[in-house]
Amino acid sequence: MRDAGLSDLLLEWYDREARVMPWRVSPKARRAGILPDPYRIWLSEVMLQQTTVAAVKDYYRRFTARWPGVADLAAARDADVMAEWAGLGYYARARNLLKAARAVVADHGGVFPGTRDGLLRLPGIGPYTASAVAAIAYDEPATVVDGNVERVMARLFAVQTPMPLAKPDLTALAASLTPDQRPGDYAQAVMDLGATICTPRNPACGICPVVQACVARRQGIQAELPRKVPKPEKPVRRGTLWLATQGDRVLLQRRPDKGLLGGMLGFPGDGWDGAGGAAPVEADWQEIGEIRHTFTHFHLFLTLHAAELPIGSVVTRGQFVSGNEFSAEDLPTVMRKAYSALRDNVTR
DNA sequence: GATCCGTGGGG
DNA sequence: TCCCCAAGGAT
The missing domain is CATH 3.90.79.10 (Nucleoside Triphosphate Pyrophosphohydrolase)
Incomplete structure (x- = not known):
């Protein structure tokens, strides 16, 4: 089942409002057939796991300047990669980054697996990152589900189930909206929407391109979604x-x-x-x-x-x-x- | 499914 | 000051 109207509205909005990022190919260039280097999309996606765009930018620039391609990274010393990652957090990402780069060189001739399923087998690549790389770098119609997408879906369809219980439902809803045309731009569009308009607090519904389709907004509960189970106190x-x-x-x-x-x-x-x-x-x-x-x-x-x-x-x-x-x-x-x-x- | 795993910015 | 949370993955 597919709602062509909604994804089209998001793509039109993205064509106008896409954010500029060091690893991103503009929607205009993408429509002309240019796709980004999977190595760079993979690197940016791993860095962006649970990490803000602002925090990632400088790290991304330093990594790509020092290791321009996956073979360069694969040949790097462990200590150099860990030192370059220092301060970014979640250090298992850096260790898995190196493992994956070396696996790509050793097992795939230095070329990234060309499908979501292939990407999933690399260390540090889970459901989200595999979909993101497949959609953004290959334009494979993979459904990307990150925190932004979960929030946008929960609001568009007024899903009241608390996270993480609602995850399967939100994933299914996200899949139902994913278009076969320009899936890479669509994935980035939903995430940009979640990051700039459909924000956790005080969403800017007044300038939202899909506000007329948003059930939560109609009910006035958009800021309360997605619901979450309270977190235990930190010891x-x-x-x-x-x-x-x-x-x-x-x-x-x-x-x-x-x-x-x-x-x-x-x-x-x-x-x-x-x-x-x-x-x-x-x-x-x-x-x-x-x-x-x-x-x-x-x-x-x-x-x-x-x-x-x-x-x-x-x-x-x-x-x-x-x-x-x-x-x-x-x-x-x-x-x-x-x-x-x-x-x-x-x-x- | 529940835990563990960092950091910095915003409200 | 404190809590929330960000383009999650591994075990």
Whole structure:
């Protein structure tokens, strides 16, 4: 079942109002037959997972400047990719990005799988990203369902079921609207609509191209949809970070690939689980302050301990890295905070 | 299905 | 200050 009218209205709106983005081919160029490089669409889509466009832009530019094609990325060092991703969050994305790039080179001759089903088999590519790449880079009529699409569908059809229970219904509704003509532009149109007009709070119904079809608007409940089950409160965790220096060198430790901040560089800690844990080296540790940081599912309070170690000290974990061999920018945000506190303490 | 996994901006 | 949330995926 298909409602041609609705998708046509969205495409006409998109032709006029499409946002300009570094990875996007304009609707005008696309209608002339130009499609974007799947590598770049894939890269942008992975970066955009649960992440705002504003936060992604600079990262996207740096990645594409340094690794212009999938073969370049596949040949990169793990540490370089993780350092370039530092600060963007959800670091499993970066690890899977590298795995996928290497799989494309090793198993697909350096060419991205040409269908949604093929894309789905690559690490880090799920239902959303597979559809997005297939629709945007190949113009395959795949249905894209992200948070924007869910919100737009919930409002257009006044779906009262709370998320995530409503997901299957919203997916079916989105599929019923997906056109065979210009599915790539259509996918981007719905997401642009959700990001700029059909926003979570205070939707701009006055300038919405499909307002006359919106059931929620007719009922005056558009701002209440989609409904969601209340989220549980975030627990508080406490822990310790050890900041060891030796001249201009600091003790850093690569975190294990799985779990929180997996694969990233950081300062040795005690596990932050209340169980306690030994310092990486015996020293005259001094408490220099506390930092707090909030992750997706918990608040963290970290006590910072610093020590200047004599030459020849034997450390049980991590290794000393010179200040000119790494940058604070290579660290995840919580570790940047700790590093910053250390610099402030040393400078004084 | 439920959990885990970051970060920064907006209201 | 605090909560919400953003072009989700893996386990």
